[in-house]
Amino acid sequence: MRVELTKRSDASPLFSIASPFIALLLTMAAGVIMFLLLGKDPITGLYTYFVQPLLDTWSLEQVLVKATPLALIGIGLAICFRSGNWNIGAEGQYLIGGAFGAAIPVFLPGVDTWLLLPAMVLMGMLGGALYGAIPALLKTRFGANEILTSLMLVYVAQQLVDWLVRAPWRDPKGMGFPGTPSFPPGGQMPKLWQYADAHYGLVLAIVLAVVIWFVLSRTMKGFEIAVLGSSARAGRFAGFSAKRMTIFAFCVSGALAGLAGIAEVSGTVGKLDDKLSLGYGFSAIIVAFLGRLNPLGCLAAAFVLALTYIGGENAQIAMGISDRATRVFQGLLLFFVLASDTLIQYQIRVVRPKPDKPSQTHQPHSGPIQGRGSGSPQGKVIASAGQTEMNA
Amino acid sequence: MSADEPKLLETKGLTKVFGTLFANDKVDFDIRPGEIHALLGENGAGKSTLVKMLFGSLQPTEGVVEWRGEPVSIPSPSTARRMGIGMVFQHFSLFEALTVAENIALSMQPDVQTSQVAERARELSNQYGLPLDPYALVGDLSVGERQRIEIIRCLMQDPSLVILDEPTSVLTPQEADTLFETLFRLRDEGRAILYISHRLEEVQRLCSRATIMRHGKVVDICDPREETAATLAARMVGAELQDIRPAPVSLDAAPVVLSVRGLSLAPDNPFAVALKDINFDVHAGEVLGIAGIAGEGQGEFFSALSGEVEQLPTGGKIELSGEDLSALNISERRKKGAAFVPEERHGHGAVTGMRLTDNMLLARHKSDQDSFQSGGGLGVIVRSAIRAATDRVNAAMDVRKGAPDPNAGSLSGGNLQKFIMGRELDRQPALLVVNQPTWGVDAGAAGHIRQSLVDLAASGSAVIMISQDLDEIFSIATRIAVIAKGTLSEPTDAAKMSREAVGLLMTGQAADGGQVAA
Numbered sequence: 001m002r003v004e005l006t007k008r009s010d011a012s013p014l015f016s017i018a019s020p021f022i023a024l025l026l027t028m029a030a031g032v033i034m035f036l037l038l039g040k041d042p043i044t045g046l047y048t049y050f051v052q053p054l055l056d057t058w059s060l061e062q063v064l065v066k067a068t069p070l071a072l073i074g075i076g077l078a079i080c081f082r083s084g085n086w087n088i089g090a091e092g093q094y095l096i097g098g099a100f101g102a103a104i105p106v107f108l109p110g111v112d113t114w115l116l117l118p119a120m121v122l123m124g125m126l127g128g129a130l131y132g133a134i135p136a137l138l139k140t141r142f143g144a145n146e147i148l149t150s151l152m153l154v155y156v157a158q159q160l161v162d163w164l165v166r167a168p169w170r171d172p173k174g175m176g177f178p179g180t181p182s183f184p185p186g187g188q189m190p191k192l193w194q195y196a197d198a199h200y201g202l203v204l205a206i207v208l209a210v211v212i213w214f215v216l217s218r219t220m221k222g223f224e225i226a227v228l229g230s231s232a233r234a235g236r237f238a239g240f241s242a243k244r245m246t247i248f249a250f251c252v253s254g255a256l257a258g259l260a261g262i263a264e265v266s267g268t269v270g271k272l273d274d275k276l277s278l279g280y281g282f283s284a285i286i287v288a289f290l291g292r293l294n295p296l297g298c299l300a301a302a303f304v305l306a307l308t309y310i311g312g313e314n315a316q317i318a319m320g321i322s323d324r325a326t327r328v329f330q331g332l333l334l335f336f337v338l339a340s341d342t343l344i345q346y347q348i349r350v351v352r353p354k355p356d357k358p359s360q361t362h363q364p365h366s367g368p369i370q371g372r373g374s375g376s377p378q379g380k381v382i383a384s385a386g387q388t389e390m391n392a
Numbered sequence: 393m394s395a396d397e398p399k400l401l402e403t404k405g406l407t408k409v410f411g412t413l414f415a416n417d418k419v420d421f422d423i424r425p426g427e428i429h430a431l432l433g434e435n436g437a438g439k440s441t442l443v444k445m446l447f448g449s450l451q452p453t454e455g456v457v458e459w460r461g462e463p464v465s466i467p468s469p470s471t472a473r474r475m476g477i478g479m480v481f482q483h484f485s486l487f488e489a490l491t492v493a494e495n496i497a498l499s500m501q502p503d504v505q506t507s508q509v510a511e512r513a514r515e516l517s518n519q520y521g522l523p524l525d526p527y528a529l530v531g532d533l534s535v536g537e538r539q540r541i542e543i544i545r546c547l548m549q550d551p552s553l554v555i556l557d558e559p560t561s562v563l564t565p566q567e568a569d570t571l572f573e574t575l576f577r578l579r580d581e582g583r584a585i586l587y588i589s590h591r592l593e594e595v596q597r598l599c600s601r602a603t604i605m606r607h608g609k610v611v612d613i614c615d616p617r618e619e620t621a622a623t624l625a626a627r628m629v630g631a632e633l634q635d636i637r638p639a640p641v642s643l644d645a646a647p648v649v650l651s652v653r654g655l656s657l658a659p660d661n662p663f664a665v666a667l668k669d670i671n672f673d674v675h676a677g678e679v680l681g682i683a684g685i686a687g688e689g690q691g692e693f694f695s696a697l698s699g700e701v702e703q704l705p706t707g708g709k710i711e712l713s714g715e716d717l718s719a720l721n722i723s724e725r726r727k728k729g730a731a732f733v734p735e736e737r738h739g740h741g742a743v744t745g746m747r748l749t750d751n752m753l754l755a756r757h758k759s760d761q762d763s764f765q766s767g768g769g770l771g772v773i774v775r776s777a778i779r780a781a782t783d784r785v786n787a788a789m790d791v792r793k794g795a796p797d798p799n800a801g802s803l804s805g806g807n808l809q810k811f812i813m814g815r816e817l818d819r820q821p822a823l824l825v826v827n828q829p830t831w832g833v834d835a836g837a838a839g840h841i842r843q844s845l846v847d848l849a850a851s852g853s854a855v856i857m858i859s860q861d862l863d864e865i866f867s868i869a870t871r872i873a874v875i876a877k878g879t880l881s882e883p884t885d886a887a888k889m890s891r892e893a894v895g896l897l898m899t900g901q902a903a904d905g906g907q908v909a910a
Contacts, residue, residue, distance in 0.1 A: 010799055011745075220757060220771030227754060230746070231739040236700050237732070238754045239723030 005346040015343040020290050020297070022343070023336035024304070030332050040319055048318055049311030049329070059314070063306045064198040065268060069094065069260035069280045071205040071302035074287030075212055075295045076256030082216070082293050083249040084229040089135060089150030090257040091281025092157035093128040097258020098265040099161050100127025102272035105183045106169050112184035120187055121262055128258015129251040131157065136250035140243040146250070158277050165274050179273035189267030201263030205302075208256070209295040216295065225249070257281060283309075286334045289341075305330065397424050398461065400553060400584045401446070401477075406455035408441050415441040417608040418455070423553065428575060428585040430595040430616060433605035434628055434834035439588055442605070443555055446586075447479050448472040478551030480542045482558045488531035495530055496545045509548075516544050520574045535685065536567035543574065554578060555586045560594060561860070564685060565895035572598060590628075590835070591863065592621040604628055628835055646675040647713075649854035650823050655708035657696050665689035667696060670708070670880045672873060674823070674854040679845060680883055681869025682858040683894050689878035690858045691735065694827045697856070698732040699725045712823055723758035731755075731821035733812055735828040735858075737805065741812045744801030748793070748811060749775070751800050752782045755815055781818060789814035790840065806837030813841050817848055824848060827858040842868050862891060874898055 015022075028046055035045035053059040073090045080087045087093075101124030104116065135150040162178075171181040189199040216222035224245065228235040232242040260280065265272050283305050290304065291297030312326030402422040408415045416438045423429045433439045444450040446457065448466035456463050459475060466472050469479075486495050493510035500509065510526035517524040522540040530538060539559065546554060556575075560568040575585055575598060589595055595602060596616045604612040604627050612627050650673065657667040667689055674680045684690055695701045697710065699722040710717045717725050722732070732755075734740045742751045753773065757764055763777045785791070789810040793803055800808055809830070816824060829845065830838035846868050849855045858875070859865050865872055866886065873883040874897035881897050 010795070010802060218772055219767075220765060220773060223750070223753060223757070223773060226746070226750075227743055230743050233736075233740045234743045234754065237698075237722065237734060237740055239721055239726075239758060 002351055004349045004351050005342070006349050008345055008347055011344050012347070015340075016292070019340035019343055020292060020301070020337060023290065023333060023340040026336040026340070027329065027333045030336075031329060034325065034328060038321065038325075040321060045315065045319065045321070048315045050307060052314055053307055053310040059310055061196065061198050062310050063303065064202055066280075066306035066309050067299075067302040068199070068201040068205055068267075069264050070284050070287050070305050071209065071299050072201070072260035072263065073253075073257045073281055073284035074291060074298040074302055075205070075209055076253030077284055077288040078291065078293040078295060078298055079212065079216070079225065080249040080253040081288055082229045083225045083245050084232075085136070085139075085246050085249045086147045087132065087135070087150050087250055087253050088147050088285065089132070089152075089154045089281070090253065090284055091277060091279065092150070092154035093131045093254040093257035094261040094264075094281045095154075095157040095161045095277055096131040096261070097124040097128035097254075098261030098272055098276050099164060100124050100258065101262030102169075102180055102183075102265055105187045106180050106272075109181070112186040114186060116184070116186040117189065117266060120266055121259065124258045124262025124265075125255040126258070128261060129255040132250040132254020132257070133247060136247045140246050146246075150250075154281065161272070161276060162274055165272055169272065171271075177273075180271045182271045183266060187266055188270055189263055191267075197268070199263070199267030201260075201267045204259070204263065206299065209299050213295040257284075283330055286330055286337070289334060289337045292341075305333075308333075397426070399423070399458070400425050400460065402458045403442075403446075404456045404458070406442070406445060406457065407453050408438075408445060408450060409453045414608045416445070416452075419605075419608075419610055421603055421610060423584045423586055425552065425584050426579055426582045427601060428579050428587055428599045430599035430602035431586060431588045431605065432590070432592075432595060432602050432624065432628055434590070434836070437605040437628070438608040439605055440557075441608075443479075443557065443586070443588065446472070447477060447555065473549050473551075476550070476552040477555065478546035478549055478553070479555040480539070480546050480557065480559060482561060484538050484542055486530045486538055486541060489529070491527050491529055492524060492533075492541050493526040495541060496526075496548060499545055500548065512548065513544050516547050520544075520547070520577055521570065522574055535687075536563050536570075539563070539571070547578075551583065553584045553586065555588070557588045558590070559587075560589065560591060564898045565862070565891055566899065568594070592616075592624045593863075595624070596621065625835060646677050648673045649676050649713055650674040650856070651709075651711045652697075653709045653711075655696060655710065657692055657701065659692070660701070665692050665878045667692050667878045672880060672883050674856055676852050676854055677849055678870035679849045679855040679857055679868050681865035681872045681886070682856065682875050682880070683862060683865050683872060683898060684858075684860065684875040685898055686860055688876050688898075690827060690860075690875055692878070693875060693880070694732070694734060694825060694858060697825050698722050698730075698734075726755070726759040729822035731816035731819055731824045733816055733824070733826040733829065735831060737808050737812060738801065742800040742808060745799060747797045747799055748786070748791075748803075749778045749782045749797050751811070752778050752785070752815055756781070756819065759819060785811060785814035785818050788818065789844070804834075806833040809833050810837055810840060813844060817844055820851070821848075821853060823854045823856070825856045825858075828860065829857060830859075830861065830864060838864075862894060865894075866891070 028050070031046055031049070032042040035042040053063055073094060077087060077090055101120040104120050104123055105111070131153065132150075134153060135144075135146045138144040138149045139146045165178040165180060169180045171179055174181070189201055192198045192200065192202065216225065224235070224238075224240045227238055228240055228242050228245045235242055235245075261276070265276065269276070284302075287298050287301045287305050290301035291299070308326050308329045312323050312329070315321040315325065316323050399422045403419055406416055406419040406421070419438070419442055421442065431439050431442070441450060445452050446466070448468045448471050451467070457466060458464065464475070466475070472479075487498070490498075493506050493513055496513055497504055497506045497509040513524065513526045516522070517540070522544060524537060524540050524544065530541065533541075559571060563571065575587075579585055587595065587599055596619070599616050602614055602616040602624070603610055604614070604624070606628060616624060652670055652672050655667060655670040659666045665688065670693070672680070682690070682693070699717070699720055708718070712725070712728050712730055715728055717728060717730070720728070726732075738744050743754060746754075753764060760781070764774055766772050766774050779797070782797070786793070791803070791807050791811045791814065793807065795802075800811070803811065813826070813829065824845070826845070829841050833841065842864065845855050845857060849870070857865070857869065869886045871883040872886050872889045872894060874881045874894055876898055
């Protein structure tokens with residue numbers, strides 16, 4: 001008996017919806033094994049990670065705070081991935097966006113008008129877009145692999161922001177701690193309600209998710225993204241340019257990552273400091289795939305990922321589990337999401353070797369290979385046919 | 393050969409099931425020593441499946457194969473070779489950087505010396521009239537010579553049965569003649585030859601028996617010499633095919649639709665063919681057939697006309713009804729009234745993972761912008777209009793599909809091609825450029841597609857049809873030009889062209905000033 005994957009003639013609508021949930025279930029099952037190996041009670045572990053943060057308002061609010069940048073970046077990455085461009089450097093675009101936005105209050109210290117925040121937000125998006133354009137241009141001009149260049153630029157951005165907040169932009173009255181002076185009230189993203197931690201970045205994320213969902217599913221731009229994402233040649237036949245799309249996709253996803261950066265800087269911290277890089281840009285890759293590259297799905301996926309962050313903090317305090325377990329959870333989730341997506345295009349079949357068949361009649365002079373009759377694995381047959389280009 | 397001679401190979405009730413599809417359904421087939429036996433059928437009739445089972449690369453679900461009267465199992469191609477079954481594939485598997493002898497030696501036992509192989513190859517090539525230098529690099533050889541390597545490689549095993557899959561699809565008529573002489577010699581030595589082809593005239597010339605398959609079943613076994621091409625085709629398709637006749641046009645009176653002058657295009661990659669100084673006119677109401685063997689610049693020629701090329705042609709002018717198209721991209725050319733159907737359906741003419749309505753939008757989003765898009769600059773897609781156009785095309789072209797709006801990839805080759813062709817015809821273009829319109833398409837769909845090209849021309853449009861199939865060219869082209877090594881011969885009235893003349897042009901003799909491509 002063997003297990004075979006057979007291609008479906010059409011994508012399965014059931015598994016298109018079910019696959020993220022299957023992935024979540026498998027992640028939790030793997031989590032049980034992880035907790036057992038760590039010598040912890042798996043039920044308490046899963047409860048702490050996935051349920052407890054939902055039970056008190058403070059934790060829930062923290063989940064929303066973390067979901068905001070994850071959703072914004074994830075939506076941008078969904079556009080980029082749909083178009084067949086692999087932006088792995090959203091973390092860098094997020095940092096540069098934060099720095100670009102912070103530059104306004106840093107260079108214009110006395111200014112405090114209602115225009116300050118919109119200007120910072122636009123600058124943040126511009127910074128992210130420009131930083132995202134670098135790997136795009138390297139790809140279109142020189143054919144450099146965007147996965148490598150965008151990833152490497154993350155480390156450049158981290159060093160750059162670190163240097164900014166320690167040297168030229170450091171608050172002279174900051175008691176030697178790295179970080180810019182706190183922004184004036186006009187440069188702070190308003191909170192959702194009084195004394196809240198959650199800010200209007202979340203509203204931006206929801207509005208943008210709806211707008212981008214409409215663009216992707218109902219307009220020519222979304223169609224162009226989908227065509228170029230599946231075949232550059234068909235795209236050229238349609239009159240679309242793959243190179244222009246690469247630049248567009250990187251700039252848009254960079255702008256959204258930059259928006260996440262400035263929202264985080266102006267909404268959560270109130271200044272640019274050395275703790276901006278928390279790995280949101282990488283976790284957002286999981287958000288994009290868990291959300292099935294659908295902006296609305298990304299909102300939900302961002303919530304789930306944010307849950308693992310807060311749950312991880314709770315588990316660290318309550319159960320003494322290292323916060324690296326959170327990273328493991330996120331990694332498992334991405335693994336299972338990608339694996340479950342296979343079910344959309346393929347179905348699993350269990351094939352039993354058939355008992356004696358007429359074609360397996362014994363042949364006296366083919367001794368050594370006799371046993372391989374029609375029971376020989378299909379994969380093997382395909383491999384040997386491919387070698388001789390059997391395209392009859 | 394006589395009927396009472398013992399059968400070399402026979403199948404009884406051979407069946408192969410893929411999922412729910414009976415690719416072969418109780419196939420009874422036999423072949424005797426010293427006969428050239430044709431296996432005829434449309435695409436998807438089950439010819440490949442049968443041959444793959446005989447050559448050991450597929451295993452039957454049911455049924456028996458008998459070899460020299462004894463039941464056998466053929467678990468792998470190497471077993472088939474050892475038994476004495478050799479196969480020459482349609483697509484070659486040769487290493488271009490190695491010599492002929494080295495390529496042959498690769499398929500033999502590891503302890504065989506290349507020099508011995510070379511000597512044996514030379515003997516065989518003399519014996520069977522297949523001139524070939526064993527020490528030549530494969531990369532320097534023509535397609536016909538490469539096929540000879542495959543044949544000699546097959547003969548090295550001294551096979552009793554030789555299977556040839558569409559051997560002439562890559563050859564010029566002259567090269568095909570040489571191949572036929574070799575096949576007759578092999579037959580006279582008492583070897584059996586199984587000849588797979590859809591070219592009925594060749595089959596009538598070569599074969600003394602033909603097994604005709606349709607929908608996985610053997611529908612007839614006959615002597616093709618006693619049939620006409622029309623009766624054979626009718627049995628393959630299961631219905632009488634309509635004869636297609638081009639509408640006669642008087643070219644002097646008809647206005648020029650497309651005029652190309654001095655078109656040159658530098659290759660954009662090491663494998664591309666450069667286009668050199670191409671000049672021609674296409675008139676309203678005519679089908680200009682562009683013949684040529686594969687890889688002589690057809691793809692580049694198509695891209696230069698469609699405007700898909702990244703860089704603009706280095707020289708020359710393309711004018712459509714007096715308007716210069718040279719600097720326009722494909723969408724702008726479409727808006728001027730041109731339409732294009734590329735050779736490759738999957739991933740070029742259509743996106744397989746997208747629905748037919750999306751594929752409608754793919755080629756017509758600019759030309760039909762007014763009805764397919766709304767919301768001004770927002771480009772909001774109007775699904776209902778696209779759906780209506782898709783339904784219209786599917787009805788006009790008789791596109792058979794399993795769902796109202798299926799993925800393009802789930803359609804058979806013929807139905808997808810009918811959809812792609814219909815998508816362009818539905819616009820009533822002033823100019824249609826089509827590359828290999830019936831490549832890999834079953835005979836029924838091919839007839840439909842050719843008829844629609846003729847009808848389009850008859851309605852006053854100009855059609856450029858690039859095709860490797862000479863039968864197709866001669867059946868519908870008004871004038872014929874030949875592309876060879878990136879140059880195009882002077883278009884000539886089809887009535888004044890013979891197959892031999894086209895064949896000579898295909899070898900590039902005219903273009904190269906008499907230098908013979910061996």
